[in-house]
Amino acid sequence: MKEKSRKVKMKRSVGDYAISVITYIVYALFALVCAYPFYYIFVNTISANDLSDKGKILFWPQGVHFTNYVNAIQIPGLLQAAKISVARTFIGTALTVLMAAFLGYMFTRETMWKRKLWYRFIILTMYFNAGIIPWYITMRNLHLTNNFLAYVLPALVSPFNVILVKTYVESTPRELQDAAEIDGAGTLRVFASVVLPIIKPILATVAIFTAVGQWNSFQDTLLLMTDTKLHTLQFVLYQYINQANSLASLLTSNAGSDAIQQALSTAQTATSVRMTVTIIVVTPILLVYPFFQRFFVKGIMIGAVKG
Amino acid sequence: MMNNKKKLRSYREFLYILPFLILVAVFSYYPLYGWIYAFFDYRPPRPFSFDDFQGLKWFKYLVDNPIRLEQTLLVMRNTFAMSGLSILTSWLPMIFAIFLNEIKCMPFRKAVQTITTLPNFVSWVLVFSIAYNLLSSNGMANSMLMKVGIIDQPILFLQSSKHVWSTMWLWGTWKSLGWSAIMYIAAISGIDEELYEAARVDGATRMQLIWHITIPSILPTYTVLLMLSISNFLSNGMEQYFVFQNSFNKEAIQVLDLYVYNLAMGSGSYSVSTALSMLKSVVSIVLLCVANKLAKLVRGESFM
Numbered sequence: 001m002k003e004k005s006r007k008v009k010m011k012r013s014v015g016d017y018a019i020s021v022i023t024y025i026v027y028a029l030f031a032l033v034c035a036y037p038f039y040y041i042f043v044n045t046i047s048a049n050d051l052s053d054k055g056k057i058l059f060w061p062q063g064v065h066f067t068n069y070v071n072a073i074q075i076p077g078l079l080q081a082a083k084i085s086v087a088r089t090f091i092g093t094a095l096t097v098l099m100a101a102f103l104g105y106m107f108t109r110e111t112m113w114k115r116k117l118w119y120r121f122i123i124l125t126m127y128f129n130a131g132i133i134p135w136y137i138t139m140r141n142l143h144l145t146n147n148f149l150a151y152v153l154p155a156l157v158s159p160f161n162v163i164l165v166k167t168y169v170e171s172t173p174r175e176l177q178d179a180a181e182i183d184g185a186g187t188l189r190v191f192a193s194v195v196l197p198i199i200k201p202i203l204a205t206v207a208i209f210t211a212v213g214q215w216n217s218f219q220d221t222l223l224l225m226t227d228t229k230l231h232t233l234q235f236v237l238y239q240y241i242n243q244a245n246s247l248a249s250l251l252t253s254n255a256g257s258d259a260i261q262q263a264l265s266t267a268q269t270a271t272s273v274r275m276t277v278t279i280i281v282v283t284p285i286l287l288v289y290p291f292f293q294r295f296f297v298k299g300i301m302i303g304a305v306k307g
Numbered sequence: 308m309m310n311n312k313k314k315l316r317s318y319r320e321f322l323y324i325l326p327f328l329i330l331v332a333v334f335s336y337y338p339l340y341g342w343i344y345a346f347f348d349y350r351p352p353r354p355f356s357f358d359d360f361q362g363l364k365w366f367k368y369l370v371d372n373p374i375r376l377e378q379t380l381l382v383m384r385n386t387f388a389m390s391g392l393s394i395l396t397s398w399l400p401m402i403f404a405i406f407l408n409e410i411k412c413m414p415f416r417k418a419v420q421t422i423t424t425l426p427n428f429v430s431w432v433l434v435f436s437i438a439y440n441l442l443s444s445n446g447m448a449n450s451m452l453m454k455v456g457i458i459d460q461p462i463l464f465l466q467s468s469k470h471v472w473s474t475m476w477l478w479g480t481w482k483s484l485g486w487s488a489i490m491y492i493a494a495i496s497g498i499d500e501e502l503y504e505a506a507r508v509d510g511a512t513r514m515q516l517i518w519h520i521t522i523p524s525i526l527p528t529y530t531v532l533l534m535l536s537i538s539n540f541l542s543n544g545m546e547q548y549f550v551f552q553n554s555f556n557k558e559a560i561q562v563l564d565l566y567v568y569n570l571a572m573g574s575g576s577y578s579v580s581t582a583l584s585m586l587k588s589v590v591s592i593v594l595l596c597v598a599n600k601l602a603k604l605v606r607g608e609s610f611m
Contacts, residue, residue, distance in 0.1 A: 023406050024415070033481065035439045040447055044440075103327055111313070112320040118328055122521050125335040128592060131584030132545075133571045134341020142333070154334045157327050162359040187320055219546055223572075235430045238550060239441050270604035271445065272548035278436045285428050290421055296428075297489055 009292055038282065043274045045069070053269045054213070067266040068276040077119065079238050082280070085215060085233040092214040097207045099156050106196045119166075129193060136223050139186020146227040150220060155213070161206045168202040169195060173223045183234040205295045215284060235280045266281055315472065344378055345582035350575060354384065365582040375434025381558065382566045385472070389562055390540045392476045397536055401529055404491030405521055420492075435550040436480055439465065465551070472557035479547065494525040530605050534598035541587050541594070563587055 044052040056062070073079055105237030106112065107119050130138075144150040172195075181195045221235040231239075289296075345366070348359035370376045410416045426434070441447045444461035452458045464474075502520050511519070545564035552560045561569065567587070571580035 003432040019409070019513060023409055026607045027407065027410065027415075027419045032418045032483075034423050034426055034485065037441055041437065042441050053445060055445035058447060058450060078525050093548070098328065103324060106320065106324050109320050111317050113317040113323065118321070118324060122327060123332055125331060127595060128339075128399065128588060130335075130338035130341055131581060131588065132568055133344065133577050133584065136571075137341055137344075137577075138334070138338045153330070157334075172569070196326065199445055214426050216428075216433075218430055218432050218550075222549075231418065234430050237436055241436055267353045271440075275440055278433065278440065281436075282429055286425070289425055289428055293421060293424070296424075296492075 010133055014217065036102075037285065041275045041278050045272065045279050049267060049269050049272045052275070053271045065266055068268070068272050069280075071266075071268055072276050072280060075268075075277065078233075078277065078280075080229060081231050081236040082234045084151075084230055087148070088217075088232065089211050089214045091151045092155060093211045095152060096156055096158065096161065097203050097212045100158065100161035100165050100206050101196060101199060101203055103157065103162045105169050105191050105199075107162065107166045108169045108188075119162075122157065122162055123159050132223065139224055147225045148223075148230060148231060150213070150224050151217070155210070155218075158210075161210070161226075161260065164206060165199060169198055172198050195272055204292075208292045208295045211288075212285065233277075237277050237281050240277055321557060336607065342578035342581060344578050345585050347578065349577050349581075351577065351590050353459075361578070365579045366586070368579055369583060382561055382563055384563055384564045385559060386541060386543060388472045389475060389543050390536075393479060394533070394536055394540075396476070396480070397533055398529065399480065401522075401525065402489050402600045404488040404495060404525075405517055407488065408492065408495050409517075410523075420485065423483070424489065426482045427486035429482075429519055431546040431550050434482060434547075438478065438551070459469060466555045467501055468559055470558050472554045475547065475551065475560065478551075487532075489529060491525055494528045495521060498524045527605070538598040539593035541591055 032233070040058070041063040043059070044057045045068050046064050046066060047057045048065070049068070051057055051062055107115060110116065111119075117303045139145055139150060139154075144153070161300075176194050176198070177190050180190050185193070205212050216234060218234040218238065221230070225231060225235075337534075344355070346361060346363070347357070348361050349355050368375065369379050381507065407416060407419065410419070439446070442449070442464040447507065448464065449458075450463040453461070498521065502524075503516055506520060507517055521523055542555050543562045543564055545562070548560050548562050548565040549568065550563065563583070564587075567580050567584045570576045570583065
């Protein structure tokens, strides 16, 4: 009897062991598949450009140099696009977070006239979409094509953010607000000095989601911006990929005789430009994501409960 | 007196949010008015005029001659294929979460989780750039294959009309698998540990624990997410397909959202495009209501 049970246990642990090994291998492989592309592009940008242009760099960098990043400033349109991307990310995020905080708080005020109706009015917009053309024409009628405000205004009130903040405010002790009101603080005063300080954690979540969304946004530039001065990094990256060959010739003709004098290993090629810009565009995400992962996770969880 | 003061305050609070209600009205509700373009002949730069009433002409236009009908059917086929593939494999994140939970080495688990959720936060343009850098004629895939000697001419992966559906699915999965698993990881961590203890005492194996405890516990989460993806059946979004499209793969990659964009911005058919996106919206809302009802039946709780 005892013998048998030991045998069963042995068998089970062998099966468990096999499962463990397979699980580790599969997850390690998938993590590798997720990480390698970024690594591959990065080692190519710091390797000799003639080698990377021939596809010789697969795992280890060769002929390490950083001129690609130094020369990135000369890539036509890149600096301006970086300014626009940074500007929309900071301005858009700051305003969206502030508005989400204010609206989320206001919708917890039971004293407001027809509060539930207005709340539904905003939440309902999550479930329909007029479509690209009606939206585009609306934006054109509002003179928001080729206008920086188009990056900021439409995203200002997001129903999802309002839900997140409202839920959070409701979970904080109401007595704090009541106490302030007894001391004579008005609606706005309560918001600024009582609510705002205690909802910082949820605002961090909203901020990080908004910032990533703003940085990654592509479609609004595609639809609304013909003025190259307002193009974002995402958009110019897309253009660089599609115009890879013409870009290479542009660079050679721009640089003229300089390019010939430059060593082959550091002269810009279409490949080097494409890869360098890719790394420049992805770096903010790579830097920010690991540190703020918990905010992302929290955001999706609260959203799942309420959304 | 007191009552009046209260009333004043309730109106004042409304006034504080009024500017934002106007923003929402302008950017979310007002565009709905644009659906009337579907019933008129609107071709910018010619100004819109109420004299060009066309009735249902543009709706019929989509199907009224064999070539256009074929085009419409092609787009529908792509939409169904892409959405179908992702619904058929919608259990993958659940399995991903279950087996990730089996890993007992915490640093490894944390690392896997961080690395695999990362692609979700890069844009489709960046994914395209990555694909281009890996798969172009001088990219990593071709270099490796040529080094090993399997091929001696580079394969033009991205300029091919073959396997478009499955490669689009692969990129989509690469981007979102780790992130979608997070919901399930949270659901699993909410399962009562005593259930497992009791089953272990009864001699259950690991697979039995997963099969009889973990999966039934997180199945409601799965059902809700499945319903949501069913209600989004027609909305694949256009960004992924837009960045990957080229003249070689257009036939297989053009989904409904992309077609709506191409019709308008490519060929200037604003009215047809609006008609199509209007149809899509109506069907999507119906699907959402049906899915919501189904979720209510299954869980006893709706998600809306």
